[in-house]
Structure formats: structure tokens, C-alpha cells
Amino acid sequence: MAKPTVHDIAREAGVSLSTVDRVLNGRADVRPKNAERVRAAVEKLGYVRDTHAANLARQRQxxxxxxxxxxxxxxxxxxxxxxxxxxxxxxxxxxxxxxxxxxxxxxxxxxxxxxxxxxxxxxxxxxxxxxxxxxxxxxxxxxxxxxxxxxxxxxxxxxxxxxxxxxDNFSAGQTAGALLGKFLRNETGSILVVTNSMVARDSIERRFGLDEVLSRDFPKLKALPTIEFYDDPQRIHETLSHALATHSDLKAVYSMGSGNAAMLDALKENSVAGELVVIAHDLTSVTRQALLDGDIDAVIAQNxxxxxxxxxxxxxxxxxxxxxxxxxxxxxxxxxxxxxxx
CATH class of the missing domain: 3.40.50.2300 (Response regulator)
Structure with a gap:
């Protein structure tokens, strides 16, 4: 059976082709009664618009x-x-x-x-x-x-x-919590949480997801307050050095956003690269190489x-x-x- 065309719609609705065209293109200059007739004809005939062909015909860019x-x-x-x-x-x-x-x-x-x-x-x-x-x-x-x-x-x-x-960034944070819990199974200690800025919605949701899983399934692990780097490599180095010196029970680092290159450099400078569990987000040239080198344990990625x-x-x-x-x-x-x- 041949597919219905705009000519079939016009005959069924009892209107002109130009009226059908205006309705299909969402233009407002059509009498409500005629527009309703066209929509009823479209539904009755099972008309499916070929938007690609329509755009070519209108030279739509x-x-x-x-x-x-x-x-x-x-x-x-x-x-x-x-x-x-x-x-x-x-x-x-x-x-x-x-x-x-x-x-x-x-x-x-x-x-x-x-x-x-x-x-x-x-x-x-x-x-x-x-x-x-x-x-x-x-x-x-x-x-x-x-x-x-x-x-x-x-x-x-x-x-x-x-x-x-x-x-789903809340689910991504939950995934990070589950990975940390399984990598650190039966251990007690702190987790350093870092990101570029907590103004970003993805970091906020990831932090919520992390906290939910850790508190529910891995209560021996404590996520420290999130540290924001603000795209400042020097701040990353100073913050990580201070955290390592302050928290002797530090077991892992969870990086929720960008700044991974400076973070990894700071871990190497403090001679703890490969000793702490490190979870990061997004597969980039930096995180890819860190996975190969064993400096990052897992990357939570999106295509x-x-x-x-x-x-x-x-x-x-x-x-x-x-x-x-x-x-x-x-x-x-x-x-x-x-x-x-x-």
C-alpha cells in the first residue's frame, strides 16, 4: 500500500495544499478549524512526514x-x-x-x-x-x-x-563509591575528594552519589570535605601535600572533575603515586596514560x-x-x- 502524501491529506481534509504545508510547518496563519481538519487527516491516514526531504525542499540549513x-x-x-x-x-x-x-x-x-x-x-x-x-x-x-x-x-x-x-551524574558518584569500597574492602581510612568547582552541577551530584554509597555500604571509609582547585595547578599541589601530611589514614583520591594532570604530578612529587587508590572521571590522554602507568585504578567514562x-x-x-x-x-x-x- 502506497504511503499517504500531502495530496491525500488535502483531499481528506478538504483544504488546499498550501494550508496543509502551513500546518505541517507549524505556521500560525491557519484558521483553527482548518488546522484541526489537517491534523485529523494526518492521524487518520497515518501520514509520517519525511523531515529530511522537507528540509531539502526548503533548502533548510x-x-x-x-x-x-x-x-x-x-x-x-x-x-x-x-x-x-x-x-x-x-x-x-x-x-x-x-x-x-x-x-x-x-x-x-x-x-x-x-x-x-x-x-x-x-x-x-x-x-x-x-x-x-x-x-x-x-x-x-x-x-x-x-x-x-x-x-x-x-x-x-x-x-x-x-x-x-x-x-546520570548522581549514579556516576554512586559508581565511584562502589569502586572505592570494593578496592578498599575491609579497610578503614579517609578518601580525599577533589574537583575543579562545586558550582558545577555534575560535581554536586557526583558528591551526593558518593556519600550515599559510602555511608550505606562502606561506613569504615570516610570521604573528606570536597577540595576545589579552580583550575589552579599550584593550589592542587599545595592541597594534596597538606592532605597527605594531615591525614595519615588517607587511602584514596576521588577526582570528580578536571585537573587530573596536576593532581597526578602532585601524587608523584609526594611519592604516593600507585600507593593510593585513585578514581577519576573521563577518558582523556592524561587519564589513559595514568591507567597504563598504574597511577589511576579506574576511570568512570562517557562516550x-x-x-x-x-x-x-x-x-x-x-x-x-x-x-x-x-x-x-x-x-x-x-x-x-x-x-x-x-
Whole structure:
């Protein structure tokens, strides 16, 4: 049986082809009665729109922007590489993909950079910055212009973004707690918890997940208050040296964010590299080598290529008003050790 066409919809609804086109494209200049007739005909005939063909016919060109933290961050470097790789494959889908780097530690600087976006020519934004009142207001302004916004890697729940693409960070923290507990089974001691900033939602959720598992399943292990590094290598060195000197029962380090290179250097300078259990996040050139060298015991990772491709699919689906397949877009937590390093 032949698939129904727009001509079939027009005949069934008793309206013109132009009216059908306006309804299918979400335009408002259609009488409510006629729009209802078209929607009823679509449902009755089982019409499924070929958005790819429709976009080609209209010469539709998507424009998407990834807003990412600037500075020395090996994880962001892997994301940039994945965006650049994916953008080449998106040409057939008529998509232009750009990267906007921002000073994520300064919310006012983030807002200033977001103001440089040409909202009249933009379709969607994927944003990876901490949630602050200033950022929430900027995202609300972008959304008010009819642009779709996806929270990327770290959720922004109070901004009411159109979607979140990333792992469940609370579950990632629970995973870290379970790994530490199993690596340190039957031992008693402290765990040093470090991250770049606790303003980032992913670090907050990971810390909550860690604490829940340790308190429930491994009460002999005590997670120390989180230490923030603020992208300062000197602070990392001083903090780790102080922690090692202060906590004689220190058994492990859990790194919830970036700054792993300086952390690993500090552990080597204090001659404890390989002696403490170290759990980190995200597979980068630094964490990969540390796994090979035995300086990191496990990395809790997420497939960066999947992250980027999923974000582009979600943004296109939002623009086209089509269904997002949640199972396909679910970003899974991976546990990488030296023996399964890919």
C-alpha cells in the first residue's frame, strides 16, 4: 500500500495544499478549524512526514553552537575533537556546527559571550557551563527567541532547558563509591575528594552519589570535605601535600572533575603515586596514560562521540518537531580499567 502524501491529506481534509504545508510547518496563519481538519487527516491516514526531504525542499540549513569552557581542560579538548569530527558528517543533513569557548568560571563573562550569538540565524545551542542566576537569565533570553537549548554534560535543571544530554551524574558518584569500597574492602581510612568547582552541577551530584554509597555500604571509609582547585595547578599541589601530611589514614583520591594532570604530578612529587587508590572521571590522554602507568585504578567514562552525536540528533528533532528516541540518546556510564582500555 502506497504511503499517504500531502495530496491525500488535502483531499481528506478538504483544504488546499498550501494550508496543509502551513500546518505541517507549524505556521500560525491557519484558521483553527482548518488546522484541526489537517491534523485529523494526518492521524487518520497515518501520514509520517519525511523531515529530511522537507528540509531539502526548503533548502533548510540548521545552525547549532556548542558553548564550552575555555582553558586547559583535557576533557573539553576531547569534546572539541568530537564536535569537529561530527560536524563533517552532518553536512548531508544541512547542519552548520560551531564552537563558542567561554570563561565558565565567570558567569558575567559567560553572559557576555552568549550575547555575541546571532539569535536570528541560530537554531539550537548546547551549553556546558555552571548554572548561575546570570546564566539562567541568558538562557531564558535565548529560549524566548525560539531557539532550542540543550544542557550538555552537566545538567541545568533550573533553566528548564529543552533537553539534557549526559550521564546520570548522581549514579556516576554512586559508581565511584562502589569502586572505592570494593578496592578498599575491609579497610578503614579517609578518601580525599577533589574537583575543579562545586558550582558545577555534575560535581554536586557526583558528591551526593558518593556519600550515599559510602555511608550505606562502606561506613569504615570516610570521604573528606570536597577540595576545589579552580583550575589552579599550584593550589592542587599545595592541597594534596597538606592532605597527605594531615591525614595519615588517607587511602584514596576521588577526582570528580578536571585537573587530573596536576593532581597526578602532585601524587608523584609526594611519592604516593600507585600507593593510593585513585578514581577519576573521563577518558582523556592524561587519564589513559595514568591507567597504563598504574597511577589511576579506574576511570568512570562517557562516550564523547555519542554525547556529541546525541546532542545534534536532539537539536534536529526539536527543530523538526519529531520524536526523540530516549533509548538511543541515553548516555551510559562506562568503567575503564587498564585491562579493558580501548
Amino acid at each position: 540548521y545552525r547549532f553552537v556548542f558553548v564550552l569552557p575555555e582553558g586547559a581542560n583535557h576533557f573539553v579538548e576531547t569534546i572539541v575533537a568530537a564536535v569537529q569530527e561530527a560536524s563533517g558528517t552532518q553536512v548531508i543533513d544541512r547542519a552548520s556546527v560551531e564552537i563558542l569557548l567561554v570563561n565558565a568560571a565567570d558567569p558575567h563573562a559567560v553572559v557576555d559571550r552568549l550575547r555575541t550569538l546571532d539569535l536570528d540565524a541560530l537554531d539550537g545551542v548546547a551549553i556546558m557551563v555552571p548554572e548561575t542566576p546570570q546564566v539562567r537569565d541568558a538562557i531564558a533570553h535565548i529560549k524566548s527567541a525560539g531557539i532550542y537549548v540543550v544542557a550538555f554534560v552537566s545538567d541545568l535543571p533550573n533553566t528548564r532547558c529543552h533537553h539534557f544530554v549526559g550521564i 564523547v562521540g555519542h554525547l556529541v552525536r546525541s546532542t545534534l540528533r536532539v537539536l534536529r528533532a526539536k527543530c523538526d518537531g519529531t520524536t526523540i528516541f530516549e533509548a538511543q540518546e541515553q548516555i551510559r556510564i562506562e568503567i575503564i580499567i587498564r585491562e579493558n582500555l580501548y
